[in-house]
Amino acid sequence: MKISIFGLGYVGAVSMACLARDGHEVTGVDVDPHKLDMIRSGRSPIVEEGIQDLTREVVASGRVQVTNDVAAAIRDTELSFVCVGTPSGPNGSQDMSYIRRVMESIGAALAKKQAFHTVVLRSTVQPGTLDELVRPTLEKASGKVADRDFGLAFQPEFLREGTSIKDYDRPPITIVGTRSTRAAEVLRAVFGHLPCEFVVTSVGVAEMQKYAANAFHAVKITFANEIGRLARAVNVDAREVMALICKDTHLNISPAYLRPGFAFGGSCLPKDLRALTYMGKTRDVVTPMLGGVLGSNRAHIDAAIDAVMQGETRRVGMIGLSFKKGTDDLRESPLVSVAERLIGKGYDLRIFDPEVNLSRLIGANKRFIEQSIPHIGKLMVGSCEEVVRHGDTILVGLGGKDVEAVLAAGLQAKHLVVDVVGVAARGPAGSRYHGICW
Ligand SMILES: NC(=O)c1ccc[n+]([C@@H]2O[C@H](COP(=O)([O-])OP(=O)(O)OC[C@H]3O[C@@H](n4cnc5c(N)ncnc54)[C@H](O)[C@@H]3O)[C@@H](O)[C@H]2O)c1
Structure with a gap:
């Protein structure tokens, strides 16, 4: 397939190299001329295990081009992945200006293109972004209607820095949020061979899932660390405690307790949470997450x-x-x-x-x-x-x-x-x- 990638940062550079390795013809687009020059000379703009060798190989193979010419990149490809940054503002809000700008230029390029094209957003965005920002921006700039004249989808990216090429080849799941059957089929042709489930869902669910997944990972780390500080305060090795926690695949590492529903209660959970956080207080161990759980339940x-x-x-x-x-x-x-x-x-x-x-x-x-x-x-x-x-x-x-x-x-x-x-x-x-x- 002929694929363009907008934004050659961490996500874009890895996707570009892996897609080209898999035989696709990839055009990378970025506004940063230094990144384009680096890739042209066979070097990856990011530091990551295996990425330099892979970038050198795929650039030498001729399957990778880079450009800052959006119109040409859209004209010469059939599928575009957008992975520009969505950095945090000081108040936690997301800076959507990169997404807005790139979609304006992609929309203007779509206006000049006859053939069907599919645009897939891979940046992490708040639920509602595809429908409230991306879709209207593309439609206004192109004069076309999404899901009829061009395909539109959101596909969360699950790469982790440090193991990104391995993660690309073994993702936990492929999730595509779209209303366009054609866009879903295009993505199935690119990612359907991967050894994981390929799920097509609504755009909102796909957008929210990425946030929920990242929040879950952060909560897991914080949980292990708060238990760690509490355990240390009572002379217990938390590594052993958490290893045993992980051995319980019925209640702990399982879908148990992960269905949204009503608050918890009963004779054990509230009582033991209070005891644990009190134990922390008496030993000067601060556990804001565990300490906030009962408040969240209320x-x-x-x-x-x-x-x-x-x-x-x-x-x-x-x-x-x-x-x-x-x-x-x-x-x-x-x-x-x-x-x-x-x-x-x-x-x-x-x-x-x-x-x-x-x-x-x-x-x-x-x-x-x-x-x-x-x-x-x-x-x-x-x-x-x-x-x-x-x-x-x-x-x-x-x-x-x-x-x-x-x-x-x-x-x-x-x-x-x-x-x-x-x-x-x-x-x-x-x-x-x-x-x-x-
Ligand atoms: N880094 C990760 O591990 C990771 C994993 C999953 C998802 N994500 C998400 O993917 C998105 C990208 O993350 P990243 O770490 O690759 O970002 P990054 O900041 O490393 O790269 C973004 C790139 O987009 C380019 N860019 C900006 N405006 C552009 C435009 N108009 N046209 C073309 N290129 C443009 C920038 O020059 C930069 O090279 C973010 O939303 C992030 O949250 C990141």
Whole structure:
């Protein structure tokens, strides 16, 4: 394939060398004349294992050209990757001026081109960038319509500096966000052979996924380091601790606990987090991330309460009360916090939880209801149907087939559903639905 690459920094220079190695004819475009000269003479502008040899080989093969002539690069290729920088401003905002400028010049070049061309953004950008900045800029400058007259896609880049050529050949996943089937097929022809899943999704999901992945990596490193400082303070080697953490592939290194949904609670996580951060305080170990976790969990509970308050009705039905499905444990259940806050605000509440049957409860849970939350005990009803009949707003804190069936049969146009677990049932026309993370 004939491919142009805009921006020959770290991402662009590696992609250029690897695509040319794989047999494509690649035209590199950059505004920096020194970078162009370096590549012309067979040298890579970046320092990276294997990149100098590879650049020398592909330049010598004649499959790599470089230029600052955007019109020629677009005219002579069928696919363009854009990997210009998106540096951070002092307030965390992204500088989009490089993307805007390069898209203006690509759009002007597309105006003069008859054949179909596909533009793929590879720079890391905030969700909405492709649709709100790139698409209108290209359409205005070209006079053409994206996804009809030219292909447009966002494909996050997962190269890591230091291992970029290896990462190029073994990416964790290929993700293409696009509305253009043709653009997806062009990218499948280039990357479909790689030993990983090739996923075509919406543009927004692809844009957000890249941020989520980088944030996840940063959070993992910080977690290991905070545990490391805490462990050291109590004379424990955190390397051994974290090695054991990684051996648990059921709960730790697994999809467990990585589904957006409701806040955590129960008798262990909040208590043990408090104990751990207190341990840090008493030993002068600062752990801002672990220390912020309970505050973040409270913010999540607040989001559910805010959604209920949007309902402009006092009659609320709650499905679910215990801290997770399949248990009657109410200690530190986030749904108990929601109920208490709504009662405090004067809401007329009814609650059903199949596991929390007051007549059946024994031991610690019965005592907990009677002593700590008797006001909630009084609001419990015997069936999910009663909750749906009572509420104009239904807070769904528990999923499952039975709940789905009752919702499917009982929801009316008057209802607002606040869903914190991800049920499939939707009310009839006129009803409203608010998912907590979706
Ligand atoms: N560096 C990484 O490891 C990495 C990994 C994945 C994604 N990303 C993302 O990819 C993007 C690029 O990162 P990078 O590290 O390669 O950036 P970089 O700053 O090293 O390179 C950007 C290049 O774009 C060129 N450029 C600027 N305006 C141009 C224009 N109008 N036309 C042509 N070229 C132009 C610059 O001269 C520069 O050579 C960023 O959004 C980054 O977040 C980077």
